[in-house]
Amino acid sequence: MSKYWSRLAQNLEPYVPGEQPQDKKYIKLNTNENPYPPSNKVIDAIKLVTDDKLSLYPDPNGSELKEALANYYNLDKDQVFLGNGSDEVLAFSFMAFFDSSESIIFPDITYSFYTVYANIFKINYELVPLNEDFTLPIKELYKKNGGVIFPNPNAPTGNCIPLEDIEKVLIKNINRVVIVDEAYIDFGGDSAVALVDKYPNLLVIQTFSKSRSLAGLRVGYALGNKDLIEGLNRVKNSVNSYTLDRLALKGAIAAINDENYFQETRNKIMDTRKRITSELIKIGFNVIDSKSNFLFINHSSIKAVDIFMKLRERAILVRYFKMPRIDNYLRVTIGNDKEMDIFIREVCKIVYENNL
Template identity: 55%
Template sequence: MSRFWSQVVNDLTPYVPGEQPKIANLIKLNTNENPYPPSPRALAAIQAELGDDAARLRLYPDPNADLLKNAIARTHAVTARQVFVGNSSDEVLAHVFMALLKHEQPILFPDITYSFYPVYCGLYGIAYQTVPLADDFSINPADYTGRPNGGIIFPNPNAPTGRLLPLAAIEQILVANPDSVVVVDEAYIDFGGKSAISLVDRYDNLLVTHTLSKSRSLAGLRVGFAIGHPTLIEALERVKNSFNSYPLDRLAIVGAVAAMEDSAWFEECCTKVIATRDTLSAELGELGFEVLPSAANFIFARHPQHDAAELAKSLRERSIIVRHFKLPRIDQFLRISIGTDAECQALTTALREILG
């Protein structure tokens, strides 16, 4: 703490990202990274952008990233006016909180959800109320009905639980809150759900956010986007251009465009992750774990006879890292990212040893 800190900084409780340890021969199942490489076309596009004329990096990128907006629009059958892009979906969400969720009424989000949401509220001075998940850790749309609010946000599938909310349930929330923006954070939707992007032309209060970090294997490029009614997109553009007019560099733009266009690679990687997730869920069930239904590239599991923190510690001693949240209701769960088949097999082998 310093006497030079503003009161805002003094009051902040920052987000804690997943650990990125530098340990040799590590099996890293804690940050939901894709175990497979990005599209070869994305890598080729980045190399071509450098090419023989690397001096072009002295020039600013396109502030509007029109190439990327058009590629996203084609992929999702919307217009470019309905697309906003930013430096990761975290930055996109940060702009969403400032542009669309800062009102007199508190915003609503689940009590167990992406832990960046309350951080944004603290940073921007936004009041919020948490809505408890059901006993089975699902979101109940009825809990978002008849509650005055300044907006609603939730991940789908939810994080860290992995549970999916059907489109009909999302529509129920939209219909019940016509005067509030409903933000559906779809960082993991490509691993088993139907995107709410299909609803944006019917509901002007819907905004859907995505990232290329998970299903497109581009966490290192930091590219995210939002799709919604053009008036919502305009609000995000106004905030972005009051903060950083050039959030995406030249390499990120061309790499992301190529990744969006390589649908075959995208589908193949997602299919492999889903198959491994289903196999791992079944094997953990055989070991006595309760595994929540997941539509994400991770699973959320607990063992009724073994403390989660001790399990995480024992796995770490075997150079396998998973994520443990020391939070109410979920402190006995482990969030396990889906790795390769070999990595997940090493995990189950280690758990058999630990469980005896």
């Protein structure tokens, strides 16, 4: 604590991202990165614009990338907002659409950054407890609120709700902004993008970090009606005119244009997820049905934190959240098949040793 900090800074409880250890080589199954590299076309596109022009500011509107995304999702360019990763898009959304006068609502088990945003931007919130099986009690999202936000699939559970449920939430909250945070939607869920033209209160947020293998490039985006996008632009242009650099803009365009590679890698991840799910069940794990690139698991007889520690000793990182209701679960990113074979082998050993 420093006397120089604002009251705001003093009261913050910053988000703590998953470890990115620089000390030794781990199998990293803790931050939901994609185990497959980005498309070669992305690499080529970035190398091509790594030139003299880096001395010039990027296009502050990112028009070319907006156009590529608009084409991809069959929307207009002014229905697309760009940000430095979906976290920045989320932060700007809290500022653009939520007021302190009414509480926004989101699930009690969810992306832990939401409470951090609510805190820094002084937005009151009310938690909607998930059902015992971690499914979302849709009707609880009908209650009076100042806005709704939830990830779909949910994080860190991987649970996904169908579009018809999202539509009900949109209708019941037609005067409030409903944000569907779709960081993981490309791994088997149905995107609410299909509803953007129908509901003026829907904002869908996606990212290049997961399904496009570009966590290292920092590109996220929002899709919604043009009034919402204009609200986001007003906030962004009051904070930072140029949030995406020249290389990120070009790389993202190449990624969105390589549909074959995208389909190939996401299918591989979904196949691996299926295989690993059944392997884990065989050795006594409860595995939440996942439509994401991670699994949320707990074991019938070994504490999650113990498995977490033992895996860490074996140079395998998974994510453990010391939080109410989920402190006996682990979130395990779906790596490539080789990584997951090692993961399963080591988990088997841990289970075996425990049974001795």
